[in-house]
Amino acid sequence: MNFFGVTEPEVERVYKRLFAEAEGGGYHLNPDLEFTRNLLRGYIRNEQRYGYPSCPCRLASGKRDDDLDIICPCDYRDSDLDEYGACYCALYVSDDILAKTRILGPVPERRPPRRERGQAGTAMIAPGPSLLPEALPYPIWRCKVCGYLCARDQPPGVCPVCKAKKDRFERFL
């Protein structure tokens, strides 16, 4: 796959950055370099046309609020890594796929169909009545990508574990 405006040095640069971030956070990029670089061309293409790197294997609407859950790394990555050994597009793989003790197959779509998706812009709203005492000194925020939790007035600008941006956090408690 080749896209107008996606250069090979850029693919290399993005690959190196994602590789370092993945390994630093205990994740792995797919070791099939040709396949992975192809995915990254799509990732970069999406970043160019939408302003954010939505999953190359999913149809983005172009509206960030509607596409938040599929901005790479997507909200479904960790569940799919656990169950299938790879995320939906297979940019990320599990330890056993990397070690070749497990074969990588197609990963079924976990994202709900469009009619069942929640309304946009619900990311920062607390889920129902809090179970905890009112006395909690700080709200707890959860990264929807990797599950990282922190107690502070606002979520961090970037998740320290998976590098997801602030709008991928939800109020947890």
Added chain:
Amino acid sequence: MAIEYVTGKNKGRVVLYALSTCGWCNKTKELLREMGIEFSYIYVDLLDGQGREDVISAMEKWNPRGSFPTLVINDKHCIVGFHEDEIREALGK
């Protein structure tokens, strides 16, 4: 770009709903080419407005989840995802 046609062995009406950026869609397309099948493919991400909506609605009849690649064979059989064995079985020989 609306629909692209690839010439080859006629196995009926073979339509691939795909994304221009998707690695699995690409693998599916390459498999069909390698098998020498006549097919058409649509890059849904390159469509917009009503044209996109119409294509997605047509595809969702076969694959309500609306995921890619979706391969529809002869308006009878649908294969969702890059399932090489299933595709070979459905269109082989």
